[in-house]
Amino acid sequence: MQLTLHARQPFSLHSVIYSHGWCQLAPFKEDASQAGLSLITRLENSQVVELHLSETPGGVLIETPETLDDQAIRNISEMINWMLGLDQEFSDFYALAGAEPKLAKAAARAQGRILRSPTLFEDVIKTILTTNTLWAATKRMNANLVAQFGDSLPTNLEARAFPTPASLAAADEATLRAQTRLGYRAPSVLALAQRVASGELDLESLKHSDLPSTELRKRLQTIRGIGPYASANLLMLLGRYNFLTVDSWAIKMVSQEWYNGGPVTPAQVESAFEKWGDWRGLAYWLWDWTRV
């Protein structure tokens, strides 16, 4: 099956794929050429498929060896549209960024879209796995979750999709802690999976929520394991750029950029980008931190 989707211009698949580290997390798989991206995902009809994404004039080409019915194709179309933010509009941001040397290349590179997972559930779990640990450990924990709880491709039992809420909800905390190496994050992951699987929490509805960003942030922070940094990361994935993902790296970068390497508080990191208004999270994210 082949499917072509149109993207609002300017668009660069490479810029979306490398917008952050998600492309390194299973079940995403980077192309050796860095020109495309593969993923294994579970469709609404429970079919597990492998999709390959590549750029085509005006948009993105989706290919899979599977034979799919019309409903599955619609499902994939909506999923990829969400993951790549094909409808997202950044002209206001580009107009502002053009006057700032540290962001001047954003429009030419078609930057702004942040790679999303197929479901917000997957993105919340992955975000929890990024907290209070090194990137190598995040990749390991995530790979363990996929390997132990994800559904397999029919044609390759080793290749798995991200676990469903139900499959994780059925796990026990001890297994998550010890075998998946989630450590103290295990209760958070388990509690979230159980809330989503039971229907108590409709995470996916937040993708298109009308809530103001501050309210959405409060809602996200009711999830165990989601604090200021993680909620800001999730808001950015939801297309809200009102908050900064202030982590230790951000503090270090702002210290070097504006405080001559001196001590910097999270509030000072926030204020450094305050003038960017509703775009401040994106201005921070795309800022060219290289010294001139």
Place this chain on the structure above:
DNA sequence: GGTAGACCTGGACGC
């Protein structure tokens, strides 16, 4: 509202 300490893993380092 602000602060301190616990939570857990794995890499780096010294012995």
Place this chain on the structure above:
DNA sequence: GCGTCCAGGTCTACC
């Protein structure tokens, strides 16, 4: 090979 130290956000108790 073993022990110790440290980095990395969130949560909770306490002031």
